[in-house]
Amino acid sequence: MTSVTARDYAWIRSSPLFDCALEIGYTLSLVRGVAPREVLRVMEAEPQGSCTGADALIERQDELRDPEDYSDESFMAGACTVPGEGGDWTLVLHVGEGGMGMQSRFLEALTDGGCAVAHSSNGGKPMHFFHWYEDGELRTTFEWPTVRQGSTPDVLNSAMREVGYVLSDDEGGASETSERVDTKAAAFALAERLTGVRVTEELLQGAEYQLGYVPDEQ
Template sequence: MIERAPHHRWLIGDDGGLSHLYVRLPVEEVVARLGGTMAGFAPGTFHGPDRHTGGSGLSIGVAPLRGWTYIQDGGQLAVTGAVLPLSEGTRVVAQYALGIKGLDYFYWAEDGEIRFCFIAQEGYSAPVPEELRETMEAIRRLYPPSADPSTGPTFLLSERLTGFRLAEEELMAAPFLWGTVPDRGYEFAPCPDDAFPWPV
């Protein structure tokens, strides 16, 4: 039985946002796929590095989390074509939410292809993959039509695709590494196929 996800206010904030990705690969391989080197990363926490890492490019934080690498970034990766090379031979789940404007994005990429996505003010891609059909039906049942996806629905999708619920205590205790990777000028990743209005 799928239950309503809690509002991750600790992660999103009242007027802020979030941008993160789950990649089912070791941290070292994720950094390498993004063009970085582990030598350029420094220890830190979810809130940032313990010391200035320096360098130019995209600043990201990475941490191992239940067999996945969790990436915290400023949005340059979560809503762009970066999800495709990261997903080669594996799975990527990416979320972006700008709470002050209700702009929400969600991507599931698998083996170099976007399998499902939601784009703010456009809707979600169709047809809904079989793996997400039950979750999408639960979202319709559990949330009102006016609910922003990031208040719970997209977290239910992430739970289905990663197999676990993101917990504040676990994420805050995770051994983050912070550094920079090259800015490769990734373009915005569109939804494949036609978009259907949210909610389902």
């Protein structure tokens, strides 16, 4: 694991991209050893060509959406190859209204013999999620870092503390120290600890994304 902490991701608070992502919702997933086209195939996405940069991906999402259909959970996913621990990973990004990105069944299938990490926000509401899958199993997941679930809910506790999360009242609870912790930045840092992938504004804005339209499951 790297020694990254939440402080290394302070850039998200001055990023126009993540200001938008947190306002309207996003999902960022990292999948080890599976190529972008295969990830999109497992997600049952319809190929939509490619684009360069997250701004262009958001534009394609906006073109897709009917602004008056609030029940539509279809979305545009962008997938690209990034270097990480143990080789190449596929980064999958969705920013905008619609589905919450990666469904659990996709992550279970994509991590059969592998690993994936995903974090997300539903936009406009205080709901932020983190999921870690390994060998087709949900190992650790949480909305609040103090309430963890999964087959091994406590195995990441040491790494979570190191990146900046406060896990109990005994560690600070509502103290001045805990109030300074940016839990969204901590989610990025924890994802890097598990994957070795450093996510930057330059990476997301310079990436060549393969696009896939994921239809509403209703």
